[in-house]
Amino acid sequence: MWRPRPAQKPRSRAKTAAPHWSWLTASLRTSAPKVGRTAHGVGRTVGLMAAYERFAPLPDSAAVRPAALEEQLVAQWREERVFEALQAARKDAPRFVFWEGPPTANGKPGIHHVFARTIKDAVCRFRTMEGKYVVRKAGWDTHGLPVELGVEKELGISGKPQIEAYGVAQFNARCRESVWRYKQDWEQLSERIGYWLDYADPYVTYDDAYVESVWNLLARFHKAGMAYRGKRVLPYCGRCGTGLSSHELGQPGVYRDVLDPSVHVRFQVVGGAHGESLLAWTTTPWTLPSNIALAVHPDQPYVLARVALPVAKGAEKGSAGSEVVWIAQARAQAVLGEHEVLDVKPGKALAGLRYQPLFSADVPFVEPGAWTPDPQGLHAVYTAEYVTMEDGTGIVHQAAAYGVDDWEVARKHRLPIKQAVGAEGRLVCAVGGVAQGTFFKEADEGLTEDLKRRGLLFRKAKDPHSYPHCWRCDTPLFYYAVPAWYLRTSAMKERMIELNKQVRWIPPEIGSGRFGEWLENNIDWNISRDRYWGTPLPFWVCDGCGAEEAIGSRAELEAKAGGLSSTFDFHKPSIDEPHWPCAQCGHTMRRTKSVLDCWFDSGAMPYAQWHWPFGAGRAQAEAQFPADFIAEGLDQTRGWFYTLHAIGTFVQSLPDANFPQGPVYKTCVVNGLILDKDGVKMSKRLGNIVDPWAAVGEHGADAVRWYLLSSGATHLPKRFDPAGILEVRRKFFGTLINSWKFFADYARLGQGFDPARSSPVAARPEIDRWLVSRTQSTIVDVRAKLADYDLAGACRALEQFVVDEISNWYIRRNRTRFWKGEWTADRDACFHTLHAALEAVALLMAPLAPFMAESIWLRLTPNTGSVHAQLLPQAQPALIDRALEDSMQLVVRLVEMGRALRERAKRGIRQPLRAVHVRASDESALALLRTGFASEQILAELNIKAFGSLATDDGGVCRLKAKANFRVLGKKVGGLMKAVAAAIDTLAPESVAQLRAGHTLSLQVEGQRVELAPEDVDIKVETSGDLDVETDGRLVVWIDAQLDEELLAEGWAREVVSRINALRKDAGLEVEDRIALYVQASGERLAAAMSKHAELLRSETMATQLVLGSPAPSTFAQATHDLGAEGSVTLALQKT
Template identity: 45%
Template sequence: MAAPSAHPGFRKPEATPDFAALELEQIERWRRHDTFARQVRDGGSGEFVFYDGPPFATGTPHYGHLLAGTLKDIVPRYWAMRGYRVERRFGWDCHGLPVEMEIEKDLGLKSPSEVIAYGVGRYNEACRSIVLRYTSLWRQTVERMGRWVDFDRDYKTMDPPFMESVWWVFRRLWDQGLLYRGHKVMPYSWRLGTPLSNFEAGMDYRKVQDPSVTAAFLVTSDVPWGAGADDPRVFLLAWTTTPWTLPSNMGLCVGPDIAYAVARARSGGPAYIAAASLVGGLLGDHEVLATLSGTELVGLRYRPLFDCFASAAADGAFRVVADGYVVEDQTGIVHTAPAFGEDDHRVALHWGLPMRDPVDAEGRFTGDVASIVGGQVVGLFVKDADKLLVRDLKDRGLLFRQATIDHDYPFCWRSGTPLIYKAMPTWFVRVESVAPGSGARPLRERMAELNAQTCWVPDYVGQKRFGNWIREARDWAISRNRFWGTPLPVWQCVGCGHMECIGSIAELRARAGLEVHDLHKHFVDPIEWPCTQCGAATLQRTPEVLDCWFESGSMPYAQNHYPFKNKELVERNLPAAFIAEGLDQTRGWFYTLLVLSTALFDRPAFQNVIVNGLILAEDGAKMSKRLKNYPDPNAILDSYGADALRALLVTSPAVRAEPMRFSESGVREVVRAVLLPLWNAYSFFATYAVADGWTPPAQPLPLARRQLLDRWVLSALQSVVADVNAEMAQYRLYNVIPRVLGFVDDLTNWYIRRSRRRFWKTDDDADKQAAYETLYEVLTTFSRLLAPILPFFAELLFQRLEARDAADSVHLQRFPQADPAHIDAALEAQMALVRTVARLGRNLRETARINVRQPLRRLTIALQDGAADPWHALMADAVACDMVAEELNVKAVDVSPAGPDQFVQWSARLNFKTAAKRLGAKTKDVAAALAALSTAEVRTAQDAMGRDAAWTVHGESLGRDDVEFRAAPRPGLLTAVEGRVAVALDADLDDELRREGLARELLSRIQSARKEAGFDVQDRIAVRLDTTSAALAAAATAHDGWLRDESLAVRLDCAIVADVLGAIDVAGHEVSMQLQRVVV
């Protein structure tokens, strides 16, 4: 009679899976059947809106991109399987410093002046030519990672429609009075010749060593403190770490309420003025000539250290002023250079100090300082001039003290050069300030309110890191003195200063009277038109371009050319349901999105956001292409596949916005602990299904007709489904992924291992059918559950187990929804208890070095409250006890009515760290009293402390933190305690147990030999054993029937011989083994 045919979807699995190769097959399948497009097209009527932050394509994808990309893939896949339409358009950041730095390296340009000499038009076209240099590699890597995203409809920030929408955004801000051009001290990149925003300045702080200089400023006002002294001079002492700013000094600032001393060292010399509390550290042994408040020092005049701007005295320079930001540190007097310090600039405006700036756009000293240091600093980069300036001060007796200081200093995030702070004209969006006379409140206040409506994962990032940043947000500097970017759409009259803002190509065309097809700088800069205000001059475009963060913050509108097209679509889809990026974007894209959405629409930009942490090299250092301290992502994908990498990334601390140390061994461990067990589960099912010709029935067996283990695994699966849906609704992937992958252990290390015998049975009975149906239902449901996380393996399961046709896909199915009827919480609790007992028993075996194949006589279980314990009935159930007995290979399992104290002795020990200081001299006596307590007394103390009650020992009251409780097994028992559960294992062996243990060892070797011989699981065999060991022969004879049943042997012959050829060792006994297939 022919065997029944197998289900068409089942096939005998490969012996050794090549996950990377199998994934490539799935990619080809998705391409061939256009699966991604079908998922989007066939989505439900509801929209799930996802914004994808645009990367620069001037570099290759790194692990940070792959992590963020995986998060951006998991969530949209999930909601697509929930029945939503989820568009996923990729986008490219095309403008800005990353592109410009790349092209300058290619062209050998080193400064803005060299760019201008090269030609802005040529330069910009060169930028355009490399913008998409690595797009094909990006597309290849993103696809290889299993991420589904639409590259064919990608948006590019350099495309005219996108740029026109950015102009519209700018114009809206202009019309609302939220834009202004101010002259402020800004973080300045002298290498790039442009100011940066405050959040950009915070992106790259490094430890540096700078000079620490205290300079002496000679007082020129008529003061009495030097009269009659050998040295009548009086100096003000001021400290700085930027000696290069001293030539631009215009004032000295004191704290109005700080007490200052005029003091002279007792050894003689001039008098010095510094904060009274600091004079001793500055002068040593000294006498105080006078004490004054900072307010009393205001107006005091002094001689500048350098004479290059001596004429500024006529404009009010070189006098003492006061401000509350000054504190009692160093000297308590702050050198003020209004052109190079934010507080300096503010104080100068308040007190009317002039400003002098002898530093050019490339950070070099100009000819304005030719009169100092013999002209040696002219043309020098300012920081390189520090040593010359300090030496000059020393030579002239004006250097009071010199040292070095280690501190954090901001560097340009693109060029890697140290920033300087420099006053310059810059365009700002009002975030902190409000337009004069507007009556409006600061935008940041409304931003904070809208931010509270957003679900941040992790929560602390939004409420603290991002929330605090918003509350203290400054006006946003949006202009850059660069070339390749969206030009500011502002034209200004060269005569009267009248300005006009252009919000569209049509408006520019109307103003200029000519066609405009490209909005880049070299196309729009030549456009001029007559001024309608003065009628005497023309309007020319202001030269700056927009910060590329302004463009990426505009992407919700600009990607759809809003408002010129898709107006209803864009407004309907605000805010996005979901975005995800790295922690650094709290001061980048997350921030600019919120600024613009608040200003334009009074809405949050996004409802839910997942923030990932930084990925570091294995040693904790920053990943570096130069140092090559991390494995190539493509090599990892080729070796292990994308699912393994995805699983590692999304189970790491990085999904909680914490740093992750990446290692190849971590990927390898995911293959071992997750993918191979999953494969083995599938392989186990498919192997037996093919062998038995099993097919899924039209009507599955009802739950009531399945055994406890089946009902448990189905309940556990449904609980996972319920938990996953609940957590996904809150975007807590750090709870979702471990829950899903944790079920792999439930399935493989418990359900399948406990059910193997049911599949081996030759009888085609109802229990075997139930096992097949249960495992099939688990695997097919789990493939859907797994699909957003491990899309390749999920697809493989689906294709191998249930695909209806070649074009079908797990990603076109609906995500599982929990069936409450299948959830049995009591059963899950019972099985958890059984597994805890089994684990404790296995640990005891390992501790005692007793192999699990060696049967033992008895395991005794005791619960915390004995027979009254709520878990007692669950554990005393006969089926539960049988499972424990089988799992631990013991002959009997007893559930004791008594508590765990029958197995252990409890002791108490004083925690000296918390108690010794309070107890003082009584510490030793209390410790001795604790050590002398009986088990019953210790348990009484535990109960009391569990109720937060104090406990008195030797007359002293002790709290919970003062005492450490310890449990030790009673002599002669193998015991273990965990929570409410205690177990004791009887480890005594008799001859009968030893024979059975030896038989089990023998069976293990027979089964290994079957596998090595390549026999199928259903093959019948004959076994011939030759051994020198009477004990092994006795074991084989005593358990002959069992050995034959377990190994599918129709015959097992064992002979005692004097010598064994080709012997193998079985638990210390020599035996040779011959296996032969038998046709039945």
């Protein structure tokens, strides 16, 4: 078995050319099988992986056009089959289970897919680098309406009748083909962004094996009594004989303004004291024969009103008498006009009131399926939250067969369903004098007339309103309860809620909020779709007695049907052929025509991707269950996340399935939408779609990945701004590339740096031990953040380490150590230190920015193979020195203050100054500053000769000032807070000093005594007087900016050194080149300064000869520099 390699120790390197797998096996120390060596023809050529030279420079394109470098690595990884080999090597390691959510390949991948894939890749790479085996099986979602619509469009046909005419077999063949349209795009983009996935062996939801697994699941649902036939209310076209999807309803021109009847109807209350009726309003009188109930809002007030009956023209008002009606208070004025209120009650008080049905006709009932109807509930008042007061009467007529909300009310109260209008949109029985067979729209008038005749019509009008029409044939649509198959998920609601609590949602609010709420309101899952291209439902129903059989495998079907044709496949129309006699009644068992909701397909992937429970698939699925980690976009909450959860919850209850109890996925990372840079949703119409290829081509995949991961919170909508990617490139990658360049250039110099030479950490200078410590701390930090799925945090920690600590502090502070003088132990030490830091960076960033990490790794430690096959370093706690890290933080803070002071004193950093003074309020800071290390760093960095003073702050320089600590004091003094704060504001510095020394203080505030403890106040220092000080509240710093001849001379010398080195560079000299140097100063004082600091000029510029005061030969590179009032200096140099 492999085991972690010891971190931070030089790896042994094979001096001889390594066999081409050694790069993988060496680092893993595993008995890796010889995967691919023969079968895949790997290694016919020696991989480029082995061809890198140690400390080789990165190509210039790395910064300018990162795509070039990345594309080369993509090719190398592919050619050397790095991913496959890695997977093979990890085969026996403990698993980290990841499930890939299947995309549809009939659309192009967008930038949001890059985001989700980056998250998935980063986590999988990280776990792999922890030594786990992460199966990364690709998958394709291939069924569904969008596929069908695409093909319809392509064929120039539309609607089910036309599909039937075209031929279902051919139609489905086209669908099967069309889902691969963008397969290449997906695979290539995934590879390009470094998303490692096994595309050789993907799961495909239309595959026979996949479908068979899905069947098996459905048959188990059925067997458990969890699948049933019911009704589903959806917009329906009577002429096309089909329901419309919400998508189709969204087509332009579907909703059209039409003039419809608008009728108010009286429902006569049974046993009402005033002979009162309930007043309801509808724009669809044809639904009235199917009325089953009335709905009122539970909390709105309703009035019992007396209103005059309408009179004939010319007759006196009220002469026809009056009537009494119930109506919502909010609607009474608008509907009734003048009226007298007899009673007011909230809606819920009306619940249970019974009324006379409007029509006596025998309207047929239909079986709702989901519940057993209770006839007692018919023709009564119920409450429903959805009732509004915006129009109508606040009393809503309920025809459950023709309205979704109505259906819900009926379901809740187990009401029977009446259905007067059938599937063709025609009356199925004569009612109210209207003939059977009348088209529903044409029944309105007759029905209204009938009601009027019988005195049940209160008012009739025509109202223009928006009504949906079939987008194909223009027929008015109606909502209609169509037969549908359901899964009884509501029966598993409690279990699903319980299991959901064990899922680690990132962010957590998705789990408790959006997903949790959804589960709380769980209703049965409608799984049938009356379409063609989908997994056919494996349910056979007897056309005689209605007996049902669910088929769970191909073999079972074959047995039932007595053989299958040779061209049989698991799709329509072939699947609709097998039939057999019903065991109960002898009639024929025929398959339900519907296909499956394709969300079930994707939710079944944990099982179906392995062909569970058939053959070897059973064990494979069990080994990959449950998922440790999944990640998709927020839009999957009610999609994939739900279907996985629902199916998984059911599957766990199966006695013969060996799936552990618990959540189906343990961690679910949810990413938000990606918007354009102005926060507008990307859409083709607006043309603001970001082409992932363009972004990756311009900035490189690493920069895009890093940008997506590190900017903002993962789950929030993210604005995709190319300027942000550019910034990532410049700041992080640019700095890293430069750090590498710095290291590599000097490491190759002269005899060169050899990591194999030992350099005990304890013997290195403090600044080295500081970086070593920071390296170890960063390992701890980044590993913890990655393990915690805090990818953004990991990015930020690495950014800080690379940019602030490695580049702008360690390298900058130690620049000269890397090139000056001979190779000494000290020089070795700084190389070792930087080497280890870069090594850690390469490893830690590998999951996040796989290309840059690889590029550096292969040059840093050649012959150890891909960075992605390494194990992450283990931090060595012994090398972490907290005190040293704290001390350095203090140094940095002081340096920053010092620089600010220099700035204000107009003293450039090259001008040495005499002294810096520090007052510290706390002793620990003072102690840290007194260490030689800290003061040495500060003085060197600030170019100041000495500490003028370094002492406890006694308030002598700055005024001590106390401010109330509201948080603490507020609890103590409450209402006196304001006065106490004011009193503290005016405290004398001596009193503040008392407090700081730890003494308490007694105050008189508004006649009350208040004891002040040190923790009740924040003590700050206020600058005062003419001394320019800098303070952060704890430290007070000022500098002595006075110059004398000596300091000036050194300042000029340093200025000149800088100019000489700039000239060296301009002249194209290499850093290791030695020079002959001429320096000629224009004035007396300058010349004196130059000769005084001749040694400085020589050593800092690698000059072997220095001539002062004479003109240089004309072959020398020359430059003259003005040093202000003092004159100018002419420089000349030449390589020796």
